[in-house]
Amino acid sequence: MTAASTGTGPLEVDITRKVFRGADGSHTHAIERIAFEAPAGSFTTLIGPSGCGKTTTLRIVLGLDAAYAGSVSRPDPDGRIAVVFQEPRLLPWRTVDQNVRLALPAGMENENLDDLFEIVGLSQMRQRFPTELSLGLARRVALARAFAIRPSLLLLDEPFVSLDEMTATRLRQLLITVWSARRTTALMVTHNLREAVQLSDRIVFLTERPATVRGIIEIETPRKDRSADWREAQVKAIDTRFPGVL
Numbered sequence: 001m002t003a004a005s006t007g008t009g010p011l012e013v014d015i016t017r018k019v020f021r022g023a024d025g026s027h028t029h030a031i032e033r034i035a036f037e038a039p040a041g042s043f044t045t046l047i048g049p050s051g052c053g054k055t056t057t058l059r060i061v062l063g064l065d066a067a068y069a070g071s072v073s074r075p076d077p078d079g080r081i082a083v084v085f086q087e088p089r090l091l092p093w094r095t096v097d098q099n100v101r102l103a104l105p106a107g108m109e110n111e112n113l114d115d116l117f118e119i120v121g122l123s124q125m126r127q128r129f130p131t132e133l134s135l136g137l138a139r140r141v142a143l144a145r146a147f148a149i150r151p152s153l154l155l156l157d158e159p160f161v162s163l164d165e166m167t168a169t170r171l172r173q174l175l176i177t178v179w180s181a182r183r184t185t186a187l188m189v190t191h192n193l194r195e196a197v198q199l200s201d202r203i204v205f206l207t208e209r210p211a212t213v214r215g216i217i218e219i220e221t222p223r224k225d226r227s228a229d230w231r232e233a234q235v236k237a238i239d240t241r242f243p244g245v246l
């Protein structure tokens with residue numbers, strides 16, 4: 001089912017100010033203005049320098065931080081939001097199958113997840129425990145857990161850091177496969193421009209803190225045509241347009 005047929009709208013973010021205030025009276029002006037739209041069913045990436053406010057933006061979109069000025073309009077106000085963190089965050093005393101099922105909301109407990117486990121290549125590992133998995137496999141479980149709940153919004157915070165390049169490449173392809181099968185509006189944070197170019201429909205570039213939007217680019221080339229050469233050419237063109245993003 002496509003996002004359009006579920007009747008969900010875009011994700012609209014307009015954060016006009018975010019300041020962290022410490023108990024000692026200190027201030028950290030994290031966000032000056034971050035405004036962008038992620039169309040329903042699209043894959044949008046936020047990219048910017050370290051400490052510029054990317055995770056803060058995700059936390060605001062997720063609803064974990066309400067102390068900001070501005071507004072966030074989610075694709076479906078009653079819909080579910082899934083998050084994939086840098087760390088897989090699996091319960092070690094539960095099997096792979098149980099870890100994924102724990103995320104299922106009431107009414108979906110008996111959901112048949114065979115297709116999902118098949119797509120992420122975990123069909124043979126459902127009865128394993130997290131300690132028996134490599135970091136790459138654990139991250140597959142985290143992806144399966146996120147998609148299992150059929151979220152109307154998927155947030156990913158640097159989901160492929162600390163992986164060797166081969167594993168990260170495989171996982172990026174896998175993310176696109178499962179996202180294509182269970183299409184939802186996705187917003188990812190990354191430091192990796194090559195990753196952003198490979199995965200995204202839209203990339204939002206942020207400035208140094210306090211963050212503002214430096215520019216937004218659309219990528220219309222179908223993902224299947226994004227060869228290694230094409231990606232390198234894109235990365236070069238973007239680095240010329242936004243010096244220092246690499």
Ligand SMILES: Nc1ncnc2c1ncn2[C@@H]1O[C@H](COP(=O)(O)OP(=O)(O)OP(=O)(O)O)[C@@H](O)[C@H]1O
Pocket residue numbers: 020021028030048049050051052053054055056057209
């Ligand atoms: N709870 C907090 N209290 C005070 N300052 C905070 C808090 N959380 C984040 N900050 C500060 O706000 C700024 C933005 O942090 P944030 O984690 O959003 O950046 P980021 O772009 O995700 O960084 P990175 O790329 O390194 O993950 C940083 O200067 C950070 O130190």
